[in-house]
Each structure stands twice: as structure tokens, then as C-alpha cells.
Amino acid sequence: MPASPARTGRLSAPERRTQILRAAMRCFASNGYRGTTTREIAASCGITEAALYRYFTSKRALYDALIDEKSAVPPIPQLVSEAVAQRDDHAVFGTVARVLIERALGDPDFIRLLFFTALEEHQLSDRFYRSRVGGLSGFLIEYLEARIAEGAFVERDAALAARAFLGGVSDYINVRVIFAHGEIYPQTTDSVVESFVGLFLAGMRHADPDPPGRSRT
Numbered sequence: 001m002p003a004s005p006a007r008t009g010r011l012s013a014p015e016r017r018t019q020i021l022r023a024a025m026r027c028f029a030s031n032g033y034r035g036t037t038t039r040e041i042a043a044s045c046g047i048t049e050a051a052l053y054r055y056f057t058s059k060r061a062l063y064d065a066l067i068d069e070k071s072a073v074p075p076i077p078q079l080v081s082e083a084v085a086q087r088d089d090h091a092v093f094g095t096v097a098r099v100l101i102e103r104a105l106g107d108p109d110f111i112r113l114l115f116f117t118a119l120e121e122h123q124l125s126d127r128f129y130r131s132r133v134g135g136l137s138g139f140l141i142e143y144l145e146a147r148i149a150e151g152a153f154v155e156r157d158a159a160l161a162a163r164a165f166l167g168g169v170s171d172y173i174n175v176r177v178i179f180a181h182g183e184i185y186p187q188t189t190d191s192v193v194e195s196f197v198g199l200f201l202a203g204m205r206h207a208d209p210d211p212p213g214r215s216r217t
Helices: 013-031 038-045 048-051 060-070 083-084 090-104 108-120 122-149 157-179 187-204
Strands: none
Touching: 013 038, 013 060, 013 108, 038 048, 038 060, 060 108, 060 122, 083 090, 090 108, 090 122, 090 157, 090 187, 108 122, 108 157, 122 157, 157 187
């Protein structure tokens, strides 16, 4: 009976595949898609390029596998479906901001990979953008349009409002992950999320014509 991978010290096929994907992520994040070769990825795993091709037929196949892996997480609109049904604006926008930030800080290499491929090979990043980034923008636009129609929010361009909210969150991610200047945002994630959501909703909700404390004459 052949020895198991654990007994020989060799990686099983699924383990090797995962190792290659992790190595590819690091290489893409450091050198870009164009600046990375399959030979370099194989070398970082301690295997030959021929061995790598037994798992992935090309560099593009590696990239596609990484996108598939990252796309397997629940989409954010699915995570806020209950809050949407309850029209809990703070929960909707707070969850969107928190999940975006936590996913980015938890996987900075993937964020760098997306930036590289967006600059180098638009068609490579377009798939993820359309399915995730574009999908999230569309979801927020629809929600904002509904809340405006219901009279809960003031009349504004929903698309611009959605971009404004995502822009604040994106700036935080870019500063922390791409430029690595965490000192610019010394606040905790909770504080950042609360501030972004509070500022955004203050600009979207109708002003209280008679706020507490105002004297009545």
C-alpha cells in the first residue's frame, strides 16, 4: 500500500494546489500580473514549472482560480437582506462598510492584485469588478432610490450618493493597504465605520425642523 502524504511529508494534491495559489497571490501582489512568471511561482513553492502545470495550465488559469476563490464568499447584499427589509439604514451602510474594510485588511495581497491587474490587464480585473464591485454599487443605488422614493432620504442623485459613500470606505482601504500609511487613520475600525455611516446618513436624511433644545417662539 502506498504511503500517505502525511507519512512521506509530501503535500496532497489539494494542499499543493492551495500552496500554489497562495504563492501566486504573493507574487501577483508584489510584481503584478505581467511581472510574474509561472517559473517564479513554481520556484517559490519548491517545485518545477512542469509540476505547476499539472495543477494550473497557465498563469491566466491561476488568476482565474484566485478570483473564483475570492468570489466564493457571500456577497455583501446577501448579508444585509434583513436590514434592508427592516429599512435599518444604519445597519445596511454600517455592514457594507465593515465587511469591505475587514475583508480588505484581512487579505491585503488580494487588494494589491486587483489594483495591479486593473492597471495592466483590464479584462482580467473586469470580471471581479462586474460581479462584486459593480454589483455592490448597483445594490446601494437601488436601496437609495427606494429610500428617496419613500421620503426617508432627501432628493439626491442615488448613483453619486452611492459612489460618495463607497469612496470614503475606499480611501480608508487604499491608505491602509495600498499606501501602508496606517497613521493617517489611527482610529479603530468601529470608529471609522460609525463616522462614515453617520456623516453619510446625516447628508441623506431630512433635517429635523424642530430638533431637541431649539426654543419655540
